[in-house]
Amino acid sequence: MVKICPSILSADFARLGEEVKAVSRAGADYIHVDVMDGHFVPNLTLGPPIVKAVRQVTDLPLDVHLMIDNPDEYLEDYAKAGADFIGVHAEVCTHLHRSLGRIKELGKKSCVVLNPATSPAAIEYVLDMVDMILVMSVNPGFGGQKFIPSSIAKIKAIKEMLDARSLSVPIQVDGGITAETIKDPALAGATVFVSGTGVFGHKDGYQAAMEEMRNAAGV
Numbered sequence: 287m288v289k290i291c292p293s294i295l296s297a298d299f300a301r302l303g304e305e306v307k308a309v310s311r312a313g314a315d316y317i318h319v320d321v322m323d324g325h326f327v328p329n330l331t332l333g334p335p336i337v338k339a340v341r342q343v344t345d346l347p348l349d350v351h352l353m354i355d356n357p358d359e360y361l362e363d364y365a366k367a368g369a370d371f372i373g374v375h376a377e378v379c380t381h382l383h384r385s386l387g388r389i390k391e392l393g394k395k396s397c398v399v400l401n402p403a404t405s406p407a408a409i410e411y412v413l414d415m416v417d418m419i420l421v422m423s424v425n426p427g428f429g430g431q432k433f434i435p436s437s438i439a440k441i442k443a444i445k446e447m448l449d450a451r452s453l454s455v456p457i458q459v460d461g462g463i464t465a466e467t468i469k470d471p472a473l474a475g476a477t478v479f480v481s482g483t484g485v486f487g488h489k490d491g492y493q494a495a496m497e498e499m500r501n502a503a504g505v
């Protein structure tokens with residue numbers, strides 16, 4: 287079952303509440319919230335007060351992707367703000383097992399995130415404790431970038447690792463996802479798709495964008 291998660295990074299921030307309501311009505315499965323700190327990634331976005339505000343305008347799960355250094359220091363703030371999923375990068379968590387465990391202790395779903403250059407081996411020993419795995423198909427920091435094709439082999443490798451352990455953790459993919467690019471990652475085993483410009487920039491509107499992606503995924 288394909289899930290589509292509009293990334294509010296590409297929304298009109300001056301009308302953020304309306305934008306979130308509109309994609310929720312148009313059939314989004316989760317609202318994807320990109321948190322950037324200007325250190326781990328070369329861009330700055332938003333923090334817990336905005337997550338709290340978004341929480342008030344939709345009943346959909348909030349999928350909060352922390353692109354920040356020292357995520358442990360902020361997990362509780364994002365949990366309190368209303369995140370449902372909290373994603374942390376394998377590259378910045380010195381004690382990844384502890385960070386993912388802390389997310390669960392806070393009563394939230396945990397997601398581990400891999401940059402394009404990071405090997406699936408980095409998450410081999412936490413596969414059994416995560417609720418979602420996010421494969422970045424662009425280098426994080428900006429919307430509107432081109433899908434990196436090597437992500438497909440990585441998704442396949444992670445799917446094989448999960449199957450070998452009889453685990454059914456959803457694989458999410460994020461970056462450059464549109465109706466034109468969704469099929470290959472879907473065939474490789476991804477079921478959860480983040481899309482920013484592909485949804486918010488679609489010429490025929492949000493519902494058409496998500497329907498096209500679901501149809502194109504075709505799995």
Ligand SMILES: O=C(CO)[C@@H](O)[C@H](O)COP(=O)(O)O
Pocket residue numbers: 293295296318320351424425426427428429430431460461462463480481482483484
């Ligand atoms: O995390 C990120 C970027 O760092 C993504 O969530 C982008 O927001 C996706 O945007 P598109 O590539 O779909 O435009």
